[in-house]
Amino acid sequence: MKIARYHAAGSPEVIQIEEAAEPEPQANQVVVRIEANALNPIDRYLRAGLRPVNLPAVPHFDYSGSIVKTGSDVQKWQIGDRVWGTRTRSGLHAGAAAEFIAEDEDLLFPIPAAMGSAAAASLAMVSFTAHIALFSRAQVQPGERILIYGGSGGVGRTAIQLARRHGLGIISTASTALKAEIALQSGADEVIDLKTQNVVERVMDWSKGQGVDVILEMSASETIADDLQIVRNRGRIVAIGSPVNYQPTLPWLMLNRKNATVHGILVFTATQDELQKAGKEISQCMATCDLNAHIGARLPFSAIVQAHHLLDAGKTIGRIVLEMR
Numbered sequence: 001m002k003i004a005r006y007h008a009a010g011s012p013e014v015i016q017i018e019e020a021a022e023p024e025p026q027a028n029q030v031v032v033r034i035e036a037n038a039l040n041p042i043d044r045y046l047r048a049g050l051r052p053v054n055l056p057a058v059p060h061f062d063y064s065g066s067i068v069k070t071g072s073d074v075q076k077w078q079i080g081d082r083v084w085g086t087r088t089r090s091g092l093h094a095g096a097a098a099e100f101i102a103e104d105e106d107l108l109f110p111i112p113a114a115m116g117s118a119a120a121a122s123l124a125m126v127s128f129t130a131h132i133a134l135f136s137r138a139q140v141q142p143g144e145r146i147l148i149y150g151g152s153g154g155v156g157r158t159a160i161q162l163a164r165r166h167g168l169g170i171i172s173t174a175s176t177a178l179k180a181e182i183a184l185q186s187g188a189d190e191v192i193d194l195k196t197q198n199v200v201e202r203v204m205d206w207s208k209g210q211g212v213d214v215i216l217e218m219s220a221s222e223t224i225a226d227d228l229q230i231v232r233n234r235g236r237i238v239a240i241g242s243p244v245n246y247q248p249t250l251p252w253l254m255l256n257r258k259n260a261t262v263h264g265i266l267v268f269t270a271t272q273d274e275l276q277k278a279g280k281e282i283s284q285c286m287a288t289c290d291l292n293a294h295i296g297a298r299l300p301f302s303a304i305v306q307a308h309h310l311l312d313a314g315k316t317i318g319r320i321v322l323e324m325r
């Protein structure tokens, strides 16, 4: 089978498509014939050497496909079932950029009949992250107000859709008019233009001076001080991303004054219970509600280097998806 690997960190050209033996399932595993992979920011951090990873590494955690083999103890799945997932348990070096992967049966979730493979893959990591941040970390309640940064990004846009269904008031942010429109169409009540507007002023104005109960943070090192001004007493901040650095100065006095809580989240170390709950609800939501994908680029697997160039450029709005066609 074909498998993508990089043997050293660096520019997209470090990725090569190689030949490998097809995996065999262990007793509790299935083998999935991969139909699509989606790329996430972490794929760039690892490939570029910004975060450590064991080498050689197979990129891309998000996948969709159909089951072609089942292990002897597998109960939940049959050959031919269509499934999606994100590889959170195999190690950061063991992604899904291959024609086949062997995966534990508990880490897979069903794709509804009406949803395409590219759409399902593109929702995998962003949905887990948004769901766990909202419902497990922040424990949002209907009627609460939430600030979701980056409402056109993968996690932000998915979080807006889930928060809308749950009855929250939502204010989001965007750095361009097109991104603001995407956040509004996803269900945000208001969107702050990051280029021309002040986040603290806009949030306090929108919330009639009360602030927000919950903040989903996409760049904690840059915005944590603002967060502590606008979060309500006993509010919750979920630090999802900090792409600039991991050294924000935490304003302890404000944290105490607000009786606030800062929650960490990492899908790779989330508990199995959290992943199971989130995965089941996301599959249901794919089938029965308006959780929908936003694909920015679709490329064949053979164009994996080009896909990483797009990822590095950071200009694609929506997920970059590779299809095994």
Ligand SMILES: NC(=O)c1ccc[n+]([C@@H]2O[C@H](COP(=O)([O-])OP(=O)(O)OC[C@H]3O[C@@H](n4cnc5c(N)ncnc54)[C@H](OP(=O)(O)O)[C@@H]3O)[C@@H](O)[C@H]2O)c1
Pocket (backbone or CB within 6 Å): 040, 041, 042, 125, 126, 129, 149, 150, 151, 152, 153, 154, 155, 156, 173, 174, 175, 176, 179, 194, 218, 219, 222, 223, 239, 240, 241, 242, 243, 265, 266, 267, 268
């Ligand atoms: N903790 C976890 O388990 C986990 C899982 C998945 C992703 N993440 C992290 O979460 C972040 C978002 O992931 P993604 O997949 O949604 O990425 P994405 O699709 O590339 O979107 C990134 C978003 O972050 C926003 N953003 C970046 N810097 C910002 C700032 N200073 N202020 C406000 N918004 C800012 C961007 O807003 P504009 O485009 O409007 O500038 C954009 O919407 C990344 O840092 C990623 O590494 C963490």
